[in-house]
Amino acid sequence: LAKTTQPISMDSYEGQEVNITCSHNNIATNDYITWYQQFPSQGPRFIIQGYKTKVTNEVASLFIPADRKSSTLSLPRVSLSDTAVYYCLVVKDSSYKLIFGSGTRLLVRP
Amino acid sequence: GAGVSQSPSNKVTEKGKDVELRCDPISGHTALYWYRQSLGQGLEFLIYFQGNSAPDKSGLPSDRFSAERTGGSVSTLTIQRTQQEDSAVYLCASSLDPRGLSYEQYFGPGTRLTVT
Numbered sequence: 228l229a230k231t232t233q234p235i236s237m238d239s240y241e242g243q244e245v246n247i248t249c250s251h252n253n254i255a256t257n258d259y260i261t262w263y264q265q266f267p268s269q270g271p272r273f274i275i276q277g278y279k280t281k282v283t284n285e286v287a288s289l290f291i292p293a294d295r296k297s298s299t300l301s302l303p304r305v306s307l308s309d310t311a312v313y314y315c316l317v318v319k320d321s322s323y324k325l326i327f328g329s330g331t332r333l334l335v336r337p
Numbered sequence: 338g339a340g341v342s343q344s345p346s347n348k349v350t351e352k353g354k355d356v357e358l359r360c361d362p363i364s365g366h367t368a369l370y371w372y373r374q375s376l377g378q379g380l381e382f383l384i385y386f387q388g389n390s391a392p393d394k395s396g397l398p399s400d401r402f403s404a405e406r407t408g409g410s411v412s413t414l415t416i417q418r419t420q421q422e423d424s425a426v427y428l429c430a431s432s433l434d435p436r437g438l439s440y441e442q443y444f445g446p447g448t449r450l451t452v453t
Contacts, residue, residue: 268446268447269444269446269447270341270428270430270444270445270446270447271380271428271444272444273441273442273443276441314379323368323370323385323387323393323432324370324382324385324393324396325370325372325380325382325442326382327372327379327380327381328379329378329379330379
């Protein structure tokens with residue numbers, strides 16, 4: 228399974244765009260890049276998933292370069308409620324097991 | 338619609354006692370998963386169910402841990418002779434089908450287990 232590396236913590240202010248980068252140098256051909264969000268005292272919540280280039284949904288955008296060895300989760304105009312831990316995962320197609328790393332603790336300040 | 342529910346939300350037990358944790362997955366989800374999150378640590382996979390079968394129990398930390406699922410729905414995780422190192426938040430998740438869509442797992446709020 229591909230190991231992921233992401234910053235331990237990040238600080239931002241309301242209204243700013245936040246970009247969290249994750250490296251996964253050993254990603255395999257049939258691996259997908261997936262991001263989850265976890266608020267205190269709650270279970271993780273799926274945010275976005277992609278294979279290559281760019282994916283956008285109502286919550287975030289995910290940028291994946293051609294070599295797929297890294298990815299960047301972009302949160303536009305964050306608010307205080309975006310304060311959470313963000314996990315980058317590499318998931319093998321047809322796999323059922325999610326392997327969570329330490330995540331990035333994002334703190335959004337007023 | 339209703340999400341994944343877990344009960345109890347909190348459980349305090351004495352060392353050596355047995356505990357049962359319950360998970361009600363989203364209706365129609367065939368796959369069910371148990372994870373454990375210890376204080377300050379990431380999530381640790383425990384077991385996966387497809388229907389009532391558990392093809393992968395590799396994450397269960399010891400033979401004191403067992404899980405079952407009945408009717409393709411409710412699942413219980415049982416910890417026998419609890420130890421203090423079992424203290425953690427136990428999270429249950431479900432998904433429509435593990436093949437190709439397992440990355441989108443829906444998690445419950447968890448059961449916080451404290452062993453004194």
